Amino acid sequence: MKPKLLSSLGSQHARRVRVLAHELNLDIDIEEVMYGPQGFGGEQRDQFLALNPNGKVPVLRHGDMVLWESNAIMWYLAELHGDNPLWPSDRRERAQIAMWQVWQAAHVTPAADGLFYENRVKPMFLKQDPDSSQVEQHTQSFHRWMAVMEHYLENADYLALGRFTCADISISAALMQAESSRMPIGDHPRVQAWLERVQARPSWVETEPPPMPGPG
């Protein structure tokens, strides 16, 4: 039985799994999860919550196994595929990649999501102004984490092992709303150049969601 990814086109978290699937040419089914007044699952909200009590996408089903958390799903699918340069079997190499992915979830995503919510979701969908103190706090935090990447990218084109890996996929997906959410990536030129390298790959181009309504 093929793994099935329950996904949403606009989700950064689902996108990192979809980029991986494209990179490794994985044979998986992808199903778009409806969004309803109560959240993901639409009219099947209860069934969706039974799969993921967090109510979030992505979710992977494979046989009787259910997995949530996008990075865990990536690790599982990459291992299923067999040894590959994106998630190699060497444990020291893997640890380097996992380090960046865990860092993304702990630090980059909260800052990036904060800016997405304030600068994009509030004005566009909630018809509210951004809260300037929240924007300031998330911007400071965003700069802090981007400075770490900027430093690493001084001597490498990619984050872990000096080559494109799951680390680059996870972090680039977290930045997919950078432009529309006014994330100050331009202040970190090596990060900007790295993101452009990742975004030039067919896996990024082919997983681009349709544009969200509204400017930017």
Ligand SMILES: N[C@@H](CCC(=O)N[C@@H](CS)C(=O)NCC(=O)O)C(=O)O
């Ligand atoms: N840490 C989770 C985050 C998943 C997540 O926040 N997904 C968002 C979509 S981008 C979601 O489902 N939000 C709906 C909600 O929070 O109710 C992962 O990496 O998979």
